[in-house]
Amino acid sequence: MKEYNIEVLKDAAKRLLFDMSESEYETLLKEFDIVTKQMDIIGSDKSIDEYEPMSFPFECTTSYLREDIPEEPLSREDALRNSKRKIGGQIKLPKVVQ
Amino acid sequence: MEFEPVIGLEIHVELKTKSKMFSSAPVAYGKEPNTLCAPLDMAFPGTLPTVNKEGVIYAIRVCNALHMSIDNVLHFDRKNYFYSDLPKGFQITQDRRPIGSEGYLEIEIDGQTKRIGIERLHIEEDTCKQLHFPAFTLLNYNRAGTPLIEIVSKPEMRSGEEAMKYVEKIRSIVVFSGVSDGKMEEGSLRVDTNVSIRPKGSKEFGTKVEVKNINSINYVQKAIDFEVARQAKLIEEGKPVLQETRRYDDKKNETVAMRLKTDSVDYKYYPETNITPIKLSDEFIQNAIDSCPELAESKKNRYIKEHGLNNYDASLLVSEKAVSDYYDEATKYSKAYKLLANWINVDVASYLNKNVISINDFPLSPEQLAGLVKMVEASEVNSNQAREIFAKMLEEKVDASKAKEMLGITSQISDTSFIKDAVNAVLEENPQAIIDYKEGKARALGFLVGQIMKKTQGKINPKLTSDMLLEELKKR
Amino acid sequence: MYEGKSILELHELLVSKKVTPLELAKDAIELAKKDTNNAFEYIMESEAIEIASKLTEPEANNLLWGIPFVIKDNMSTKDVPTTASSNILNGYVPVYDAAVVEKLKNAKAVPIGKTTLDELAMGGTGTSGHLGMTYNPYDESKTRLVGGSSCGSAAVTAAGIVPFALGSDTGDSTRKPASFAGLVGFKPTWSRISRYGLFPFAPSLDTIGIFSRNVTDAAIVTEVLAGRDDRDSTSSTEPVGKYFEEITKPCNKKNIAIVKEIRDAVKDKEVLDAFNKTVEELKKHGYKINEVSMPNDVLASLFPTYFVLSCAEATSNNANMDGIKFGPLSNGSTFEEVMSEARTKGFGELIKRRFVIGSFALMKENKHDLFIRAQKNRRRIVDCVNAILKDNDFIYLPAAPSIAPKATDSSDRLSDEYLIADNHLVLGNFAGLPSITLPIGFKERMPFGANLMARAFEETSLFQVSYELEQITGLANIYAKGGRK
Secondary structure (H helix, E strand, O other): OOOOOHHHHHHHHHHOOOOOOHHHHHHHHHHHHHHHHHHHHHHHOHHHHHOOOOOOOOOOOEOOOEOOOOOOOOOHHHHHOOOOOEEOOEEEEEOOOO | OOEEEEEEEEEEEEOOOOEOOOOOOEOOOOOOOOOOOOOOOOOOOOOOOOOEHHHHHHHHHHHHHOOOEEOOEEOOEEEEOOOOOOOOOEEEEOOOOOOEEEEEEEEEEOOEEEEEEEEEEEEEEOOOEEEEOOOEEEEEHHHOOOEEEEEEEOOOEOOHHHHHHHHHHHHHHHHHOOOOOOOHHHOOEEEEEEEEEEEOOOOOOOOOEEEEEEOOHHHHHHHHHHHHHHHHHHHHOOOOOOOEEEEEEOOOOEEEEEEEOOOOOOOOOEEOOOOOOEEOOHHHHHHHHHOOOOOHHHHHHHHHHHHOOOHHHHHHHHOOHHHHHHHHHHOOOOOOHHHHHHHHHHHHHHHHHHHOOOHHHOOOOHHHHHHHHHHHHOOOOOHHHHHHHHHHHHHHOOOHHHHHHHHOOOOOEOOHHHHHHHHHHHHHHOHHHHHHHHOOOOHHHHHHHHHHHHHOOOOEOHHHHHHHHHHHHHHO | OOOOOOHHHHHHHHHOOOOOHHHHHHHHHHHHHOOOOOOEEEEOHHHHHHHHHOOOOOOOOOOOOOOEEEEEOOEOOOOOOOOOOOHHHOOOOOOOOOHHHHHHHHOOOEEEEEEOOOHHHOOOOOOOOOOOOOEOOOOOOOOEEOOOOOHHHHHHHHOOOOOEEEEEEOOOOOHHHHHHOOOEEEEOOOOOEOOOOEOOOOOOOOEEEEEEOOHHHHHHHHHHHEOOOOOOOOOOOOOOOOHHHHOOOOOOOOEEEEEHHHHHHOOOHHHHHHHHHHHHHHHHOOOEEEEEOOOHHHHHHHHHHHHHHHHHHHHHHOOOOOOOOOOOOOOOOOHHHHHHHHHHHHOOHHHHHHHHHHHHHHOHHHHHHHHHHHHHHHHHHHHHHHHHHHHOOEEEEEOOOOOOOEHHHOOOOOOOOOOHHHHHHHHHHHOOOOEEEEEEEEEOOEEEEEEEEEOOOOHHHHHHHHHHHHHHHOOOOOOOOOOOO
């Protein structure tokens, strides 16, 4: 597991595209300690690795696949209704440099 | 020091399903921006993905064409990252269990068949379209969610040419299997390549450089050849090859640095919890495979073995799916395979080129063309007449028989007694020619045939005429 | 006037034309406007009146005809503002209805408002929403929590304003506030009710939840909401039982397990006494009570496992909140800046911390020790629960260690002090099992409840045994104003 400190947490927040106050990072650091400690305890029992990771609450394989029949899409008005950045039927962003 | 290029290709293919991969919004091109969006494509909170059956069927067709193992359970994962063209902040893809794995395709190189291994094929979805202006970028969500398959080769290609042939083969497969338009210029087939070089014979890999923005089949070879040379030069000069992403500039025919790949991006993959695993029955998979239209390779072999076409003609016919489809349709009406192939590969092709249209817009139906070919086969008209009729058919948009009528062409005469009379009449009128012929003057025969044609206004069957002429000359 | 009435009571009044849906809606809206518990994000006055005015011919066979209800604000409601109690969604007006909203509208029920929640459903105190704390109607001093994350729906139902409310449950977000507010709080089997339109927190744990003041009402609503929805690929095709019709029939499943470590972790004497009394009564009703054990290390691992899994999923599920397609306008000279400003200003601090932890858990270097380990441990936990439910039909436990805590005694910050009594309801989310909380007693004039959990898709028997328990406690139809026992 990666070593962490306030700088690492700040970097992680930055990658999630937000920032927090300094005191919140302090709180977060303490929470990290608690979580990682508790997860370490779980990991200390090596038998944990005998379990298959679980992504769903129970076995739920289905066979349903949607028929390829197009449905009425949203009107442009509805699609863009909630955007404060719409212009001429599209959404405007600062120039994206590749 | 001799170097060996190590080339891998990642190809994204847009599938031409009617609806998107995870939403029911229509897939279409050239529509007004933001008019083909379902709430999921706009990533509105609370929306959920549903898997498009046809997209899965198409993926299976390609997996099968590439001799891949097909996973009978569909698992999806999330690839998490932020970008302007990614509405949900993640892409639904297949990380752990791609639908296809461990396949190959074969290319012809230097007269040999070479097998290129294919690592995986997986299903994912396309992003928004961005329109860049100097000061801003516009987002159009129409394309978001369009089905894609990603085909990842093993790094087994050793030259730009091999890579180009690989791409051609993939394109042929996705087009002939009916799953995609496969047009690089339109973005329905996108090629990214990883290029590195190493000393020949070495098993270690050199620094990998990613090259993007390759917009046509020809540029595949050019871009890679340039990149290989660039890397070789760096190494010879003792300079390092940087691990980076470069884009191909087709105007300058060079690769240009885009961004440094410092640490590879961590996409934090984890299972897509809004799609439970989907079991594909053996029957479903087999039906998907069986539903695949005939691929180019198979058509070509069939044309050669069953229709007696030569490799060249057969290859020409399968170079474009629409052309081979046209040919296949025409063979329903006429079994004169070689003639049909010829007419399509030469006369039709010439017309298409001149008018800059595709065979889909060719005014004559396969049945109509077959009608003309049948006339030629039955010797009802000679080749000149046939060409006239062809032109007339195109001009007036009519059937061969109608065009023939309009041109006043009467059926070529094949009545042997009539021909014999005509031949003998001309021989009577041209005794000098007979003497010339007997003396071995080459032109004499042609002269005599010409005279017979003139006398009969060209309506006489040329082959029968020359046979008859030779026969009569023997007697004199 | 119609405060505190049950669905069946209201149905009777409507069918006999003693009241109209419009009168009921107006009545509920008046009460909503007078609500002092900070439970509403938005009162759907004009929308409700429009819907209710159209309901003129009562449908005798449709128990939900004309019945007013409220919706937790993390469910999409067409043309009605939906914020999930987060500033990042201020001004967001959805263009579609969630499946559950659609079903209730089709059943001619009348939605009268959107209720507060912990921001984006990520909390358990009912204090982290952007409108501040939601109060517990039972506590006039307004110092006690009603719990979360479905705080508003719990408060509105406990105040008697409507007979039922929609909530959601990811770790206990319907069943815990139900305990603090003297309500029935029902969580169905995972995949039983379509999640289409429910803003996702952690889809592998999320369900819709239902608040009501008696078990029968919960069964009525569940029956209308349950069933396959092709728009939610995870929704189950299992046939829906006749929960309402069967509820008064005696339950033929008689084995109830009590996990003794969890029960013994409850230190509040009144709660324990009340619980044990119900246990004795259940025995008299022919139930066999079995004390079972769960290993302490498994119990101690419940919370961190839930925390890692839910935070990781939440991080991904909220990556669409970027101020571009929806949300308040943000500025920047690059798209990253635009998104960052939206997210920095729009998200509260609590959920930002959760996102960082969640994202950390999914990073390549940490995935094995955090996310994947949590997924493995989930299986270990679920195996334990399923083993208990092999020989037992239900698990029965106090829903919470005590009555609703005071706001000052509670925090959303992680602490080392780990209370299994506070965190066991998540067993129902890990294993996707149907689970119901109902009130069993009072202490200091504050209610507290107990929780029953059954095997997957066994809603019918779960409702039956809870109905019986409700008969035992006599605590059906209690509410905070005037109707309190």
